[in-house]
Amino acid sequence: MAVSKKEALLQAAKDLFGECGYNETTFKKIAERADVAMGLMTHHFGNKEKLFLACGLDVLENFHRKLSEATSCAPDGRTAIYNYCKAYLDFSIDPSTNWLVLVRCSPYSDMKTSADRDIMIEKFMQIHAVLIDAIKRGLEDNSIAKVDPVQTAIIIVSLMVGVNRTRVLTPYAPEHFYEEALDFVIRAVTPGNA
Amino acid sequence: MAVSKKEALLQAAKDLFGECGYNETTFKKIAERADVAMGLMTHHFGNKEKLFLACGLDVLENFHRKLSEATSCAPDGRTAIYNYCKAYLDFSIDPSTNWLVLVRCSPYSDMKTSADRDIMIEKFMQIHAVLIDAIKRGLEDNSIAKVDPVQTAIIIVSLMVGVNRTRVLTPYAPEHFYEEALDFVIRAVTPGNA
Amino acid sequence: MAVSKKEALLQAAKDLFGECGYNETTFKKIAERADVAMGLMTHHFGNKEKLFLACGLDVLENFHRKLSEATSCAPDGRTAIYNYCKAYLDFSIDPSTNWLVLVRCSPYSDMKTSADRDIMIEKFMQIHAVLIDAIKRGLEDNSIAKVDPVQTAIIIVSLMVGVNRTRVLTPYAPEHFYEEALDFVIRAVTPGNA
Amino acid sequence: MAVSKKEALLQAAKDLFGECGYNETTFKKIAERADVAMGLMTHHFGNKEKLFLACGLDVLENFHRKLSEATSCAPDGRTAIYNYCKAYLDFSIDPSTNWLVLVRCSPYSDMKTSADRDIMIEKFMQIHAVLIDAIKRGLEDNSIAKVDPVQTAIIIVSLMVGVNRTRVLTPYAPEHFYEEALDFVIRAVTPGNA
DNA sequence: GATGAATGAGGCTTCATTCAT
DNA sequence: CATGAATGAAGCCTCATTCAT
Numbered sequence: 001m002a003v004s005k006k007e008a009l010l011q012a013a014k015d016l017f018g019e020c021g022y023n024e025t026t027f028k029k030i031a032e033r034a035d036v037a038m039g040l041m042t043h044h045f046g047n048k049e050k051l052f053l054a055c056g057l058d059v060l061e062n063f064h065r066k067l068s069e070a071t072s073c074a075p076d077g078r079t080a081i082y083n084y085c086k087a088y089l090d091f092s093i094d095p096s097t098n099w100l101v102l103v104r105c106s107p108y109s110d111m112k113t114s115a116d117r118d119i120m121i122e123k124f125m126q127i128h129a130v131l132i133d134a135i136k137r138g139l140e141d142n143s144i145a146k147v148d149p150v151q152t153a154i155i156i157v158s159l160m161v162g163v164n165r166t167r168v169l170t171p172y173a174p175e176h177f178y179e180e181a182l183d184f185v186i187r188a189v190t191p192g193n194a
Numbered sequence: 195m196a197v198s199k200k201e202a203l204l205q206a207a208k209d210l211f212g213e214c215g216y217n218e219t220t221f222k223k224i225a226e227r228a229d230v231a232m233g234l235m236t237h238h239f240g241n242k243e244k245l246f247l248a249c250g251l252d253v254l255e256n257f258h259r260k261l262s263e264a265t266s267c268a269p270d271g272r273t274a275i276y277n278y279c280k281a282y283l284d285f286s287i288d289p290s291t292n293w294l295v296l297v298r299c300s301p302y303s304d305m306k307t308s309a310d311r312d313i314m315i316e317k318f319m320q321i322h323a324v325l326i327d328a329i330k331r332g333l334e335d336n337s338i339a340k341v342d343p344v345q346t347a348i349i350i351v352s353l354m355v356g357v358n359r360t361r362v363l364t365p366y367a368p369e370h371f372y373e374e375a376l377d378f379v380i381r382a383v384t385p386g387n388a
Numbered sequence: 389m390a391v392s393k394k395e396a397l398l399q400a401a402k403d404l405f406g407e408c409g410y411n412e413t414t415f416k417k418i419a420e421r422a423d424v425a426m427g428l429m430t431h432h433f434g435n436k437e438k439l440f441l442a443c444g445l446d447v448l449e450n451f452h453r454k455l456s457e458a459t460s461c462a463p464d465g466r467t468a469i470y471n472y473c474k475a476y477l478d479f480s481i482d483p484s485t486n487w488l489v490l491v492r493c494s495p496y497s498d499m500k501t502s503a504d505r506d507i508m509i510e511k512f513m514q515i516h517a518v519l520i521d522a523i524k525r526g527l528e529d530n531s532i533a534k535v536d537p538v539q540t541a542i543i544i545v546s547l548m549v550g551v552n553r554t555r556v557l558t559p560y561a562p563e564h565f566y567e568e569a570l571d572f573v574i575r576a577v578t579p580g581n582a
Numbered sequence: 583m584a585v586s587k588k589e590a591l592l593q594a595a596k597d598l599f600g601e602c603g604y605n606e607t608t609f610k611k612i613a614e615r616a617d618v619a620m621g622l623m624t625h626h627f628g629n630k631e632k633l634f635l636a637c638g639l640d641v642l643e644n645f646h647r648k649l650s651e652a653t654s655c656a657p658d659g660r661t662a663i664y665n666y667c668k669a670y671l672d673f674s675i676d677p678s679t680n681w682l683v684l685v686r687c688s689p690y691s692d693m694k695t696s697a698d699r700d701i702m703i704e705k706f707m708q709i710h711a712v713l714i715d716a717i718k719r720g721l722e723d724n725s726i727a728k729v730d731p732v733q734t735a736i737i738i739v740s741l742m743v744g745v746n747r748t749r750v751l752t753p754y755a756p757e758h759f760y761e762e763a764l765d766f767v768i769r770a771v772t773p774g775n776a
Numbered sequence: 777g778a779t780g781a782a783t784g785a786g787g788c789t790t791c792a793t794t795c796a797t
Numbered sequence: 798c799a800t801g802a803a804t805g806a807a808g809c810c811t812c813a814t815t816c817a818t
Binding site: 026027028038039041042047048 | 788789
């Protein structure tokens, strides 16, 4: 068998959570798409929330890797920030990443078990950490203005969250919206602008 | 009776949609909190989605009014933009506004009827329009840099969306986060920074 | 309507719990026998355990009334004890009393919620109390031997439990088994036998 | 390996049937406690009911042996009866005997296959037979009153059933309850009391 | 307008049992 | 003998919605 049934299940779940959101994604839909029995889900993942957690973490891990790669190859801090944002936005519109899982489902609302939520929160922290490092690097090599790394990182990530939601959830995003957003970020951190 | 049963119902619904999200908010919970019969819900509002629509529009109308007031009293365009963002963020953390209705429930996921969704989208457009006007004013009175009003408005709103989600849904927001975000916006539109 | 649907539901549940035991009695079976929708069960009784509690208490209340009547009309304590045991055994083989609910289902095993179990335990205590009072009466009017009323009551009830189970659950009970059991009890409490 | 996997399975099953009852005891729980694979269950025992039968018979065989030993060493019939009851009650509160298997699970409700049930019933008959023999012995050596051996045996066993249930399932049993019950039995069979 | 009993489809989950390895 | 992934029927319960009063 090319992929195990467990993998097929996880992929089907990622697809459906991203397409339909948490509540509209039913065990039946997942089982049908993965072509396995319904009971296999609780067998492998325990329950719906744990399955969602597995999906979310899977996406976040790939995301984290992409962001790390993008920043580590940058020649300076400012470029690292740019690369981070670019990688973020690219990832968010690449259908193969199942990014929508994290947009259509809310780790903060759909996960009722606080232990599971904490795992997710921890993973998100790592995403922030990559950007914080990039900003610190920029401060050291003087490629960006003097800003507070943590505050700035969270604002930039928030901007990414916002523009991404605007693009994938609403009809308001104009052409070249992502490019503009990248400009906006760089403008805000470039020395001489503060 | 001070408030009509219909009003009590709408208020209970706004509270619960904001607290629990769309799916976890049931007719029974709403009826109990409003202390009315379940059947009164469909009687007055038709169905759950229409009730949610009524809640969302109610919040959005108050939101729109607040934003309009905030921009109209500004002495110049740049201040209008600042006031807009300030009013946005203030509104979002004022419990009496039931803002969470729009955060915990997604007009894009929870509303299955496209007609209802269109009404909501139209209302959101008006929110954007207020900021676009403020930016145009800033371009005319030269209080801001030369930017594309629509692009910039959507990016700023996206930033508001992002920082708001960070603040009300996650544990990542540091102290003075909203103030920093306001600075970030002003920095990005002030002439000489572009 | 002669009987309300809620009453029909309770009766069907009593019948089925007695016939099939707790686990083999399903919502579907009950709903079908009562000819109502499945959802009406949780609407009226909350959940399966609460429904079972309602059944058990209903049977126990009738039981308690029968035992009280039987003892109160006795001319002396010894007869009161006899009447109690007779009423107990008669009740246990009268199909219209739904006694089997308490034999086929175990209030001690099938009720997972301790609050519910406590309610049941309390009700059983009242059953014991009736016999304790009869024994005390016998001690006062000297119609029985000097025995400890509580100890003796619990042993007699235990005997009732045992002979009842033997009769309704096993194939071992010979003819006139209940009469023999009554003799056995009276023999053990009659003065001059101790 | 000290114990075979089959033995480990049987022991785990006896423990769990006694702790949780028939329905709450799942193959998964048993397999986990015995630390063997689930599939080994059906492999060795066929199905759940057969496994339960094996557990019940195992307990009953030990029980039968204990009762036989207790009566055979008695100097007279009355003592044999006493020893029987004492052994019964001692067995019922010795955790190592897994007696609870026969209390928490009902051979009459939980075994749907009548063939299996018949095997169990037959085994229970042997339990009765031991007491019937003791009573007959008492009639022969005049250590007890003139009673019908079968009737009396079944009543005494019923009493054992009842007091045992009172002790292990309910909170009603007072101190020295078992001693009192033994007295009660002896009082009822001692000559001069009838 | 107002009530809440009644409906029934559908969701998540459990679990004995099978079977390929 | 041993494993545990896989199955699928069935259970309990939820809940928006209807309707007679």
